[in-house]
Amino acid sequence: MLGAGPALGLLLLCHQALLAPGLPDGRYVAAVYEYPSILSANPEALIDRSSALEFMNRNLDRYEEQVVAAAKQGVQIIVFPEDGIHGFNFTRRSIYPFLDFLPALQSGKWNPCLEPQKFNDTEVLQRLSCLAIRGRLFLVANLGTKQPCNGTDPGCPPDGRYQFNTNVVFDDNGTLVTSYRKQNLYFEYSFDTPSAVDYSIFETPFAGKFGVFTCFDMLFFEPTVRLVTDFGVKHIVFPTAWMDQLPLLAGIELQQAFAVVFNVNVLAANLHHPHLGMTSSGIHTPHGSFWYHNAESLEGKLIVANIAAEPGDGGPLWNSPREAPESDGRFSWEDGTCEGGADTPCGEPPEGAPATPATFHGEMMYDNFTFVPLRENRGRLRLCAGALCCELDYQRRGLSGELYALGVLDDLHTVHGTYYLQVCALVKCGGPRWDTCGQETARATEKFDFHLRGNFSTSFVFPILLTSGMTLQSPGQRGWEGGHYFMRKSQLTSGLVTAALYGRWYERD
Numbered sequence: 039m040l041g042a043g044p045a046l047g048l049l050l051l052c053h054q055a056l057l058a059p060g061l062p063d064g065r066y067v068a069a070v071y072e073y074p075s076i077l078s079a080n081p082e083a084l085i086d087r088s089s090a091l092e093f094m095n096r097n098l099d100r101y102e103e104q105v106v107a108a109a110k111q112g113v114q115i116i117v118f119p120e121d122g123i124h125g126f127n128f129t130r131r132s133i134y135p136f137l138d139f140l141p142a143l144q145s146g147k148w149n150p151c152l153e154p155q156k157f158n159d160t161e162v163l164q165r166l167s168c169l170a171i172r173g174r175l176f177l178v179a180n181l182g183t184k185q186p187c188n189g190t191d192p193g194c195p196p197d198g199r200y201q202f203n204t205n206v207v208f209d210d211n212g213t214l215v216t217s218y219r220k221q222n223l224y225f226e227y228s229f230d231t232p233s234a235v236d237y238s239i240f241e242t243p244f245a246g247k248f249g250v251f252t253c254f255d256m257l258f259f260e261p262t263v264r265l266v267t268d269f270g271v272k273h274i275v276f277p278t279a280w281m282d283q284l285p286l287l288a289g290i291e292l293q294q295a296f297a298v299v300f301n302v303n304v305l306a307a308n309l310h311h312p313h314l315g316m317t318s319s320g321i322h323t324p325h326g327s328f329w330y331h332n333a334e335s336l337e338g339k340l341i342v343a344n345i346a347a348e349p350g351d352g353g354p355l356w357n358s359p360r361e362a363p364e365s366d367g368r369f370s371w372e373d374g375t376c377e378g379g380a381d382t383p384c385g386e387p388p389e390g391a392p393a394t395p396a397t398f399h400g401e402m403m404y405d406n407f408t409f410v411p412l413r414e415n416r417g418r419l420r421l422c423a424g425a426l427c428c429e430l431d432y433q434r435r436g437l438s439g440e441l442y443a444l445g446v447l448d449d450l451h452t453v454h455g456t457y458y459l460q461v462c463a464l465v466k467c468g469g470p471r472w473d474t475c476g477q478e479t480a481r482a483t484e485k486f487d488f489h490l491r492g493n494f495s496t497s498f499v500f501p502i503l504l505t506s507g508m509t510l511q512s513p514g515q516r517g518w519e520g521g522h523y524f525m526r527k528s529q530l531t532s533g534l535v536t537a538a539l540y541g542r543w544y545e546r547d
């Protein structure tokens with residue numbers, strides 16, 4: 039009897055742990071909200087704090103509706119986009135009344151909803167904290183914050199304050215658990231770059247450790263890659279205000295590639311402003327994605343998915359099939375095997391194709407790529423630029439006459455940001471002439487089987503795959519093989535828009 043006591047206690051404890059929310063089958067329910075935010079008509083105007091709060095509360099009212107809807111679906115963590123509360127295009131002065139004071143605190147020391155008097159100018163933080171309590175969920179949101187400084191700090195801006203683009207995370211009790219100040223600002227002159235990088239992580243009872251970063255950060259080493267490699271996070275929350283850039287940097291294709299490369303779940307919430315190219319959100323696991331991309335509708339979207347707490351395990355499931363309308367992108371995949379194989383008969387060159395140059399230069403996303411056209415219906419191409427050689431084995435699966443080219447780049451990108459790229463890219467050309475290769479296009483009918491590889495000098499290569507109508511499919515088999523990074527894919531179910539190995543050589547930025 040005596041001995042049984044502690045043993046039974048232990049058993050009960052374990053049992054309880056197993057019954058904690060989200061744990062029974064090692065899964066959790068996540069949500070991201072692609073939000074058509076209310077934008078200020080005149081963001082450069084100087085207004086007072088109470089007018090700014092009135093404006094922000096209109097966006098926070100919409101957040102509240104989504105929190106309530108998410109809570110009904112059992113959501114345990116919800117992510118809202120960057121700039122969703124205050125908007126963008128401010129000046130340094132005009133954004134000031136929109137900024138909350140964010141005290142430097144240790145995690146877990148402040149619950150803004152329950153302790154509103156503790157600090158002044160924290161109305162937005164208070165409201166977000168209350169939303170987390172209302173929904174009994176972890177809540178991730180982005181806002182502008184201020185931190186006063188003075189002459190004792192040599193970095194202090196002349197106006198006596200730092201202004202940061204900040205993400206905050208509240209637990210399901212409304213307690214502030216971490217904050218993150220954006221490191222890689224994208225021409226946001228109203229904000230300062232933090233003098234030291236924030237490595238922001240937080241623990242959840244349902245899925246362990248999450249890491250936090252924002253928008254443009256995704257292309258850089260700090261803090262992004264370090265969070266995964268040095269801090270061991272398995273999940274990323276990613277508020278963003280991302281403008282799609284085809285063929286290589288549509289939001290969803292990079293989000294998916296990030297999840298695949300680093301074997302993490304990525305919870306990406308974008309703004310929804312199609313006229314500015316902003317749409318692309320998703321819950322991405324290494325095995326499959328739930329995404330939203332809709333340039334036609336003005337509607338936002340609450341994406342809810344039930345995903346594995348260990349990203350390496352199992353595929354995703356919809357929380358409820360009811361909540362997944364037909365128009366939504368969703369899949370879970372198995373890597374396909376090549377059906378045709380090497381014995382499939384070769385077709386003729388695509389009908390009506392213009393005379394083909396051997397190789398040519400073309401601009402793709404402001405970079406000077408070297409291209410080689412795909413002349414046949416199947417074949418092997420090899421093309422080098424700088425120290426990078428790309429090889430492509432391909433088999434076309436249609437006679438569409440659409441033009442495709444293999445592009446290669448080994449160069450420093452310098453427009454709208456400076457970052458070093460090594461890229462092998464099979465792209466559908468924008469139009470019926472070879473000089474349109476590298477231009478934006480989102481539609482294609484031609485299916486491909488391909489094996490693309492390159493001898494990259496960096497170990498960070500993102501396998502990017504985008505199919506017709508802004509849809510995602512598994513990047514197939516990929517990885518390192520004898521000094522080459524490769525992606526091999528067959529049985530595409532819709533036309534190929536882009537298949538690229540997007541290498542980031544961080545040391546050369």
Ligand SMILES: *[C@@H]1O[C@H](CO)[C@@H](O)[C@H](O)[C@H]1NC(C)=O
Pocket residue numbers: 077126127314
């Ligand atoms: C913000 O600025 C960008 C670039 O200058 C412009 O294209 C866009 O229309 C502006 N958006 C708003 C909401 O003012």
Ligand SMILES: *[C@@H]1O[C@H](CO)[C@@H](O)[C@H](O)[C@H]1NC(C)=O
Pocket residue numbers: 155156157158
């Ligand atoms: C908040 O501001 C008021 C008015 O300026 C001031 O009296 C009060 O001490 C401030 N409270 C805190 C916590 O700083």
Ligand SMILES: *[C@@H]1O[C@H](CO)[C@@H](O)[C@H](O)[C@H]1NC(C)=O
Pocket residue numbers: 186187188189190
């Ligand atoms: C200057 O800033 C530091 C750090 O925020 C603070 O401790 C100090 O009191 C400030 N000094 C003055 C004169 O305001």
Ligand SMILES: *[C@@H]1O[C@H](CO)[C@@H](O)[C@H](O)[C@H]1NC(C)=O
Pocket residue numbers: 209210211243
């Ligand atoms: C929230 O509070 C409850 C009750 O005090 C506690 O059991 C739970 O662990 C708290 N949640 C987090 C994430 O700390």
Ligand SMILES: *[C@@H]1O[C@H](CO)[C@@H](O)[C@H](O)[C@H]1NC(C)=O
Pocket residue numbers: 399406
């Ligand atoms: C692209 O690079 C090639 C080869 O280096 C060069 O000849 C060509 O002028 C470049 N094109 C542009 C637009 O810079």
Ligand SMILES: *[C@@H]1O[C@H](CO)[C@@H](O)[C@H](O)[C@H]1NC(C)=O
Pocket residue numbers: 422425426427493494495
């Ligand atoms: C890639 O291959 C080319 C051609 O063989 C070679 O010149 C280049 O040095 C290789 N690059 C690397 C990083 O090994």
